[in-house]
Amino acid sequence: xxxxxxxxxxxxxxxxxxxxxxxxxxxxxxxxxxxxxxxxxxxxxxxxxxxxxxxxxxxxxxxxxxxxxxxxxxxxxxxxxxxxxxxxxxxxxxxxxxxxxxxxxxxxxxxxxxxxxxxxxxxxxxxxxxxxxxxxxxxxxxxxxxxxxxxxxxxxxxxxxxxxxxxxxxxxxxxxxxxxxxxxxxxxxxxxxxxxxxxxxxxxxxxxxxxxxxxxxxxxxxxxxxxxxxxxxxxxxxxxxxxxxxxxxxxxxxxxxxxxxxxxxxxxxxxxxxxxxxxxxxxxxxxxxxxxxxxxxxxxxxxxxxxxxxxxxxxxxxxxxxxxxxxxxxxxxxxxxxxxxxxxxxxxxxxxxxxxxxxxxxxxxxxxxxxxxxxxxxxxxxxxxxxxxxxxxxxxxxxxxxxxxxxxxxxxxxxxxxxxxxxxxxxxxxxxxxxxxxxxxxxxxxxxxxxxxxxxxxxxxxxxxxxxxxxxxxxxxxxxxxxxxx
Amino acid sequence: xxxxxxxxxxxxxxxxxxxxxxxxxxxxxxxxxxxxxxxxxxxxxxxxxxxxxxxxxxxxxxxxxxxxxxxxxxxxxxxxxxxxxxxxxxxxxxxxxxxxxxxxxxxxxxxxxxxxxxxxxxxxxxxxxxxxxxxxxxxxxxxxxxxxxxxxxxxxxxxxxxxxxxxxxxxxxxxxxxxxxxxxxxxxxxxxxxxxxxxxxxxxxxxxxxxxxxxxxxxxxxxxxxxxxxxxxxxxxxxxxxxxxxxxxxxxxxxxxxxxxxxxxxxxxxxxxxxxxxxxxxxxx
Numbered sequence: 001x002x003x004x005x006x007x008x009x010x011x012x013x014x015x016x017x018x019x020x021x022x023x024x025x026x027x028x029x030x031x032x033x034x035x036x037x038x039x040x041x042x043x044x045x046x047x048x049x050x051x052x053x054x055x056x057x058x059x060x061x062x063x064x065x066x067x068x069x070x071x072x073x074x075x076x077x078x079x080x081x082x083x084x085x086x087x088x089x090x091x092x093x094x095x096x097x098x099x100x101x102x103x104x105x106x107x108x109x110x111x112x113x114x115x116x117x118x119x120x121x122x123x124x125x126x127x128x129x130x131x132x133x134x135x136x137x138x139x140x141x142x143x144x145x146x147x148x149x150x151x152x153x154x155x156x157x158x159x160x161x162x163x164x165x166x167x168x169x170x171x172x173x174x175x176x177x178x179x180x181x182x183x184x185x186x187x188x189x190x191x192x193x194x195x196x197x198x199x200x201x202x203x204x205x206x207x208x209x210x211x212x213x214x215x216x217x218x219x220x221x222x223x224x225x226x227x228x229x230x231x232x233x234x235x236x237x238x239x240x241x242x243x244x245x246x247x248x249x250x251x252x253x254x255x256x257x258x259x260x261x262x263x264x265x266x267x268x269x270x271x272x273x274x275x276x277x278x279x280x281x282x283x284x285x286x287x288x289x290x291x292x293x294x295x296x297x298x299x300x301x302x303x304x305x306x307x308x309x310x311x312x313x314x315x316x317x318x319x320x321x322x323x324x325x326x327x328x329x330x331x332x333x334x335x336x337x338x339x340x341x342x343x344x345x346x347x348x349x350x351x352x353x354x355x356x357x358x359x360x361x362x363x364x365x366x367x368x369x370x371x372x373x374x375x376x377x378x379x380x381x382x383x384x385x386x387x388x389x390x391x392x393x394x395x396x397x398x399x400x401x402x403x404x405x406x407x408x409x410x411x412x413x414x415x416x417x418x419x420x421x422x423x424x425x426x427x428x429x430x431x432x433x434x435x436x437x438x439x440x441x442x443x444x445x446x447x448x449x450x451x452x453x454x455x456x457x458x459x460x461x462x463x464x465x466x467x468x469x470x471x472x473x474x475x476x477x478x479x480x481x482x483x484x485x486x
Numbered sequence: 487x488x489x490x491x492x493x494x495x496x497x498x499x500x501x502x503x504x505x506x507x508x509x510x511x512x513x514x515x516x517x518x519x520x521x522x523x524x525x526x527x528x529x530x531x532x533x534x535x536x537x538x539x540x541x542x543x544x545x546x547x548x549x550x551x552x553x554x555x556x557x558x559x560x561x562x563x564x565x566x567x568x569x570x571x572x573x574x575x576x577x578x579x580x581x582x583x584x585x586x587x588x589x590x591x592x593x594x595x596x597x598x599x600x601x602x603x604x605x606x607x608x609x610x611x612x613x614x615x616x617x618x619x620x621x622x623x624x625x626x627x628x629x630x631x632x633x634x635x636x637x638x639x640x641x642x643x644x645x646x647x648x649x650x651x652x653x654x655x656x657x658x659x660x661x662x663x664x665x666x667x668x669x670x671x672x673x674x675x676x677x678x679x680x681x682x683x684x685x686x687x688x689x690x691x692x693x694x695x696x697x698x699x700x701x702x703x704x705x706x707x708x709x710x711x712x713x714x715x716x717x718x719x720x721x722x723x724x725x726x727x728x729x730x731x732x733x734x735x736x737x738x739x740x741x742x743x744x745x746x747x748x749x750x751x752x753x754x755x756x757x758x759x760x761x762x763x764x765x766x767x768x769x770x771x
Binding site for chain 1: 511515516544564
């Protein structure tokens with residue numbers, strides 16, 4: 001009995017000591033992990049004292065002696081009075097022992113039950129700690145942790161990651177396959193590397209890097225610390241008492257740069273947009289071409305003839321005009337400022353120079369288009385003269401804007417797209433320069449009409465020649481004088 | 487008639503080509519760290535720019551910008567070591583976009599709030615943007631404003647906390663109007679004016695003498711000062727005139743206001759002007 005009681009006492013003391021050590025372990029992951037209620041475990045001063053132990057031992061010795069005397073008296077067949085007296089003494093000692101030990105045994109039983117509960121809780125905590133450590137080890141290897149989001153499929157998530165990484169205003173994220181798809185929280189007292197979440201990202205602890213949220217807010221709570229930037233794509237960065245060393249940035253949506261548009265829907269829309277612009281310019285130039293043929297046909301014809309007859313001179317004058325445009329404007333302003341009338345004319349004259357230059361450029365470009373189209377449609381069927389001129393101009397315009405259209409369609413190809421854009425730019429610039437120069441040389445088509453010897457033929461040269469008889473025609477003889485010279 | 491018709495057609499059809507804009511909005515902010523002077527460069531091309539002191543004392547700056555991503559890039563760079571901050575827009579450098587250039591970012595806007603507790607060397611460059619700068623209550627140590635096609639309005643509704651040592655105005659086509667300049671505690675103003683005019687209104691009170699060094703062309707200069715402030719003008723005028731609206735007297739090649747000797751503070755205007763009148767008057771504020 002005593003041994004059992006002492007054993008229980010020792011076990012209880014050892015178990016209580018062990019449970020007191022476990023509560024000092026700080027779980028690495030914060031999620032709602034309630035601490036054990038150690039205050040309910042009795043302290044060492046509440047356990048049976050040494051005096052109690054000595055008294056129990058003394059009672060045990062007395063009971064042993066009384067029992068031995070009772071056995072000896074029974075064997076010796078001593079008087080019944082003696083045996084009854086020894087029996088009564090033994091009962092009295094047993095009663096004293098039970099009175100001494102009984103309450104402590106009840107306490108020990110209750111304590112043992114609580115100890116079992118604590119040991120069970122300790123086991124649960126150990127399991128949670130192990131899981132948290134494994135989670136932390138995994139998160140440490142994969143720096144980005146993404147919170148599960150019901151509306152986003154893995155493919156969409158991958159696309160979003162690519163968009164944000166490619167966006168000049170975004171942040172570079174690791175590949176989607178290195179992202180954990182599970183619940184995550186940066187809790188108080190914990191430190192993490194770069195963290196990203198789909199949805200709201202609440203930071204209570206420390207983030208050693210960037211804190212990123214997709215389709216949610218980044219909320220930096222009191223006591224939290226982010227050493228990098230805080231980025232919210234489709235949300236806001238909210239500062240709730242925490243500290244962010246870097247920048248707080250909020251974007252509406254990530255934008256894919258043109259270099260990575262590839263075959264994505266947004267890239268297709270971008271190509272369509274560029275094609276739309278090219279078509280807009282083409283339509284504008286075609287209409288201006290019609291207007292020119294209606295209202296300034298002769299001028300257009302003269303400029304086109306000037307390009308054919310004086311190409312080098314036209315190019316030279318075009319270059320000179322481009323280089324000297326700004327200086328001419330300044331010079332004109334200064335010269336006009338010399339006189340009072342000139343000062344009044346400045347607001348009119350300077351815009352007029354710009355408008356005149358623009359008109360000459362348009363006229364010249366249309367003429368270049370006609371000349372280029374004439375070469376392209378040389379083998380086309382014969383039509384009227386005006387029809388041929390119109391066809392040539394349209395062919396030329398389609399040629400120049402076709403270059404831009406091709407560049408737009410292939411703009412997603414990294415090198416080829418850039419080369420085609422450069423080619424379209426150079427060809428268009430050269431044509432505009434020659435056209436402007438020819439317009440200047442021909443004084444806007446008003447002068448140098450001698451250049452326009454005749455309208456360009458709509459039909460092959462052979463078409464208007466007199467058919468030659470198969471038999472041929474006799475060469476005319478030069479008239480000779482019949483009068484002898486004196 | 488023919489020319490007019492062609493011009494009208496061009497004007498009608500020109501907008502057809504101006505399509506394909508992709509607008510986006512970005513918010514950027516940074517917490518205050520350190521009290522040292524900060525050099526802030528703001529560049530903005532077209533749209534509307536607003537600058538004001540921040541109401542949140544814990545922020546170094548807070549910017550909200552809406553722009554066409556197809557032609558421009560947003561800038562928000564901060565160098566903690568050199569204490570430099572660059573904000574605004576820059577021309578996009580993404581492939582062919584750089585060739586197209588800006589298409590007139592008229593729908594864009596930028597609002598910027600700067601910390602009132604940090605000494606600022608503020609450099610603002612606006613192209614075709616309408617700029618509205620309220621710098622009162624801040625610590626502006628130096629100010630440089632460069633305008634292009636559009637104008638700018640700068641106001642010091644509250645006293646500048648520290649003296650503004652030097653202000654530089656590089657004016658393009660648009661007019662620049664500065665009001666309540668007396669609150670700025672500015673000591674020196676340098677003006678390079680082109681087509682746009684410059685208006686300096688010192689408000690009702692000045693706390694120090696000011697020297698204005700102006701080189702003007704075409705645009706005029708208007709200076710409005712409090713009643714107790716004396717003005718001296720000395721300049722080389724070409725096809726322009728000095729137009730005083732208050733009593734002045736000429737001594738040599740300089741003009742002095744009648745209260746010059748007894749003035750509590752003095753404004754000295756020197757420089758050259760071509761086709762730009764210089765006007766001095768009393769402030770109505």
